[in-house]
Amino acid sequence: MAPWFETGSINFNQMVVSNESLTPRQFLYEVSNSLRMSRVSPRSSDVASALECEESFLEGTHDVYKTVLCIRQYKRYAPLFDVYFKVASEPKEGELFLTTFNMEGVSKESAMSLIDALVESTL
Numbered sequence: 001m002a003p004w005f006e007t008g009s010i011n012f013n014q015m016v017v018s019n020e021s022l023t024p025r026q027f028l029y030e031v032s033n034s035l036r037m038s039r040v041s042p043r044s045s046d047v048a049s050a051l052e053c054e055e056s057f058l059e060g061t062h063d064v065y066k067t068v069l070c071i072r073q074y075k076r077y078a079p080l081f082d083v084y085f086k087v088a089s090e091p092k093e094g095e096l097f098l099t100t101f102n103m104e105g106v107s108k109e110s111a112m113s114l115i116d117a118l119v120e121s122t123l
Contacts, residue, residue, distance in 0.1 A: 009104040019094035031091060034098065048072045048082060060123030063089045069115070071108065083111035087122060 017034070019027040053070040070084040082104045089097040101118055103111045 008106060009102075010106070011100070011102040013100045015098050017096050017098055019091075024091075024094075027091060027094065031088065031096060031098075034088075046075070048074050051082075051084075058087075058119065058123060063092075065089055065123065067119075071111075073108075074105070077105075079107055080105050081108045081111060082106075083108065083115070085115050085118070087119065 017031065022030065049072045051070050051072045053068060056067050056069075058065045058067060066088050068084075068086045072082050074080040074082075083102070083106065085101040087099050099118065099122065101115065103114070
């Protein structure tokens with residue numbers, strides 16, 4: 001069987017994270033940890049470049065949001081990228097809203113269009 005290449009995976013997840021038993025400091029630590037791209041290898045490989053990440057804060061209508069955007073490019077398939085995006089509301093009263101949007105093997109332009117639409121609808 002000849003080797004094959006599959007592309008175009010998209011994963012979208014939204015959740016409310018509640019703190020029931022942690023101190024506020026522990027909760028913030030756990031939230032910060034969840035915003036890291038821990039399941040994604042940041043290193044360069046034979047398949048893709050190293051993961052490059054940016055963190056920023058966006059001010060919405062009712063909240064301040066922290067965002068993390070990580071991108072890496074495929075080496076043999078230059079027009080394709082893996083794009084990982086997370087956005088979290090500021091923790092208030094032990095709760096926050098967290099959205100993750102992961103796209104693998106997509107064009108950078110398409111991914112950024114979807115992220116822009118998500119940010120507009122969230123904020």
